[in-house]
Amino acid sequence: MGEQRRPHLVVFTGAGISAESGIQTFRASDGLWADHPVEEVATPEAWRRDPERVLRFYDQRRDQVRRARPNAAHKALALLEQRGFAVSIVTQNIDDLHERAGSRHVLHLHGEILKARSSVDPRMHYPLPSGGIRLGDRCDKGSQLRPDVVWFGESVPHFPDACEVVAQADLLLVVGTSLAVMPAASLLGHAPLKAPCVLVDPEAQTLAPPGVACLRAPAGKGVPALVQHWTREGRLWLPETLLGGA
Structure with missing residues (x-):
């Protein structure tokens, strides 16, 4: 004391x-993030519309982070x-x-790109020491895993x-x-x-x-x-x- x-x-x-x-960073001036429109890969609406595309985008970002020093x-x-x-x-x-x-x-x-989290319980996190997230990967409550990233609108x-x-x-x-x-x-x-x-x-x-x-x-x-x-x-x-x- x-x-x-x-x-x-x-x-x-x-x-x-x-x-x-x-x-690579999000560029507010042109609305693109790694050559993708933000609304297509970084919003809850994008996740509901095309989760496979969102997962593929974050897999690419994850690879970039792992290569960086x-x-x-x-x-x-x-x-x-x-x-x-x-x-x-x-x-x-x-x-x-x-x-x-x-x-x-x-x-x-x-959030942290090298983690996944439950789609129904944001308290449930899962480390991703290698690889990424696929459709069908589920949390302990049976929900699809998503990137542990705060999307626009959240x-x-x-x-x-x-x-x-x-x-x-x-x-x-x-x-x-x-x-x-x-x-x-x-x-x-x-x-x-x-x-x-x-x-x-x-x-x-x-x-x-x-x-x-x-x-x-x-x-x-x-x-x-x-x-x-x-x-x-x-x-x-x-x-x-x-x-x-x-």
Whole structure:
């Protein structure tokens, strides 16, 4: 009980960090995801209409994730935790690159592609260490298995948990997200008023809300640069030599 609480870094990551590992991202500008219209592969209606097509699409995405490797940003965040910092990651990404890099406290807002879940009971999850999901693969309640992914039009069940994590932040680091996808984009509003926030993104100065410091850099360069400063000093702080636009 007498142990002093370690400063808590909460990291909110989006598609930009995974894109640097070669994972194709959803592109809001043209409504396509891996060359597929979203409404055909990533909605409950698509699942009801053509489940085999949806399963085939996610099998392809799963293969892409398995081939990808954690990049310098993933590894830097894991290193920070290994150096004794308290690090929690809330991610919009459905891949497991944070975990493979060594991060131990990762909350996936939109699900995990390397898991299946029951179509009737979202609490029933099944790991997919290899292969994919086929029609006829069923949960213990006899229901068809589906990807453990939050589709467009579905609720985000882990959002309240993410709000609780962000509310405990001493510093909030946002990496590779446009802050445009709701409800995830509203997470920043749950951070303590005293907690600084920095956005790392090539378009940071355009995307950052008022009061958010900017590091205009890709994740693979910006995150390791910040981690280097923090590990050298042994504390969380905003290095003014790197940042702009607060």
